[in-house]
Amino acid sequence: MAAGSVVLLTRALEALDVGGAADKINLIPQDFFAELFVDIKWKLGVAMSSDTCRSLKYPYVTVALKVADSSGQITNKCFEMTVPQFKNFFRQFKEMAAVLETV
């Protein structure tokens, strides 16, 4: 958690006029620690061979999500996706766009 959000969190907790710490924590919305999506970089590769499998031959995409936290600090979150994993990822964002349009 970035230093900035600790201060915000403390203030928010103090402001909540309910029971003990546990009750207060439950009231904090899930997205309190949400970071802002800034950009995505990607790279497509094919894993050809490995020590355990001479014929891997699977394409995969490596993405780097550029995100900004509440203090403006930028970090890169990297991960890999196989083709089916990517297709699912893509589909979710299409659904998201559809919902955002209707709201």
Add this chain to the structure above:
Amino acid sequence: MAAAEQQPPAVDGGKVDITEELLRGQLYPEAAPEEFRALRAKMGGLLQSIASADMDLNQLEAFLTAQTKKQGGITSDQAAVIAKFWKNHRVKIHESLVNQSCWDNVLKNMNWRVDLKSQSRHVDQINTPVAIVEMELGKYGQESEFLCLEFDEAKVSQMLKKLTEIEESMTALTQTT
């Protein structure tokens, strides 16, 4: 030698160690340990070759036929059993090998919701819809990091544009291989 069509040993949620002794006791209790060890090594070796090459049916047939013809090879019954096993499990085995060779973070899970965010600092209360996405990132078999990201409509569009680029590249790639 008949295929082991008997009930598999009761494996308690994967916690029981599949030892050679367990296999022998379940499959060939009358066989001597050295005899079973040799059989297991031979079959294991063949499957490893087949899995490593991710053989298609033609390659498999050619490979197994060659094995039946050589000294100390396999019988045609054994070849038939191996062929049946590979046909049934090829996809899952290959997927497992693929996952084993991925040592970077993967997206293990993803959830999202759309919220209406009210900008209360402005005079006009503008309700902007935002998508809150939770991504579970981590390496296979290791602890995950949960990433919570906020996207407005413009950012989702930006993401879709990039994802379309990826899809186009993937299509181009699979068409040429």
